[in-house]
Amino acid sequence: MPTNGLVVMTPTSIAYSGTSASINADGSVDFSAVTSLSLNGVFTGDYDNYMITMRMEHNATTASSYEGVRARLRASGTDNSTASSYTGQFINAASTTVSGSRASYDFGFAGVAAWNANKHNGVQLSLFGPYLAQPTAARTTTISAYLGGEIYDAAWTHNQSVSYDGLTMYVTAVSFTGLLTVFGFNQ
Amino acid sequence: MSFTITTVYPDGRTETRDATPEEVAQRDADLVAFEAERIAREAAEAEAAAAKASAIAKLEALGLTADEVSAAFGLQVT
Numbered sequence: 126m127p128t129n130g131l132v133v134m135t136p137t138s139i140a141y142s143g144t145s146a147s148i149n150a151d152g153s154v155d156f157s158a159v160t161s162l163s164l165n166g167v168f169t170g171d172y173d174n175y176m177i178t179m180r181m182e183h184n185a186t187t188a189s190s191y192e193g194v195r196a197r198l199r200a201s202g203t204d205n206s207t208a209s210s211y212t213g214q215f216i217n218a219a220s221t222t223v224s225g226s227r228a229s230y231d232f233g234f235a236g237v238a239a240w241n242a243n244k245h246n247g248v249q250l251s252l253f254g255p256y257l258a259q260p261t262a263a264r265t266t267t268i269s270a271y272l273g274g275e276i277y278d279a280a281w282t283h284n285q286s287v288s289y290d291g292l293t294m295y296v297t298a299v300s301f302t303g304l305l306t307v308f309g310f311n312q
Numbered sequence: 313m314s315f316t317i318t319t320v321y322p323d324g325r326t327e328t329r330d331a332t333p334e335e336v337a338q339r340d341a342d343l344v345a346f347e348a349e350r351i352a353r354e355a356a357e358a359e360a361a362a363a364k365a366s367a368i369a370k371l372e373a374l375g376l377t378a379d380e381v382s383a384a385f386g387l388q389v390t
């Protein structure tokens with residue numbers, strides 16, 4: 126058993142649509158020009174809370190084609206897309222403008238990226254209790270390269286009392302590329 | 313629109329299959345929803361920008377300088 130701290134959760138499998146994705150020997154996941162990426166078997170009964178760190182870029186080249194990367198919790202290979210089951214509170218800070226919004230959807234949030242291709246962005250996604258058969262809380266903090274530096278913070282909950290062992294990240298009209306690692310908090 | 317899903321295992325094995333009708337339907341629904349959101353977002357942004365420009369024009373017509381508009385109302389005059 127590892128000592129206290131972060132433990133890499135190697136997926137039991139991943140599933141993607143798009144160009145390519147692979148599981149590295151160290152448990153991280155590489156993905157290139159994918160429109161969806163599912164991580165299976167990363168949440169287990171061993172740990173309650175998890176963190177996903179991810180660097181990514183996204184191939185949108187115009188503001189109108191831009192979209193954030195969305196997320197759905199996943200159980201035994203099936204995404205949960207229950208209408209309005211994910212509620213998010215968002216804070217966005219770009220240049221001197223800070224804005225907020227709040228809404229419910231059939232998806233959660235895995236991060237945003239600057240819409241200019243080849244700009245790199247960083248995401249930290251914390252998930253609290255996804256494997257427990259109770260509602261899940263999550264927080265996605267993104268550092269976007271938009272305008273040279275942008276903060277996008279999404280606190281979101283999912284109201285279904287379901288045990289999830291995975292997560293799907295997806296976009297609809299563009300694709301995204303990067304590398305991620307899932308960690309469990311061992312204590 | 314149909315698409316394929318590839319599953320990859322830690323040992324490098326891969327399996328590729330066609331998306332199920334349910335998966336295709338979900339993606340199509342996601343695409344329609346995203347497009348509707350994009351149109352609504354861009355309309356809201358355009359409306360906000362127009363309101364901001366109108367407010368600045370009215371304040372300047374009252375004799376306020378760009379610095380005064382910025383200091384008092386936080387509006388950047390460009």
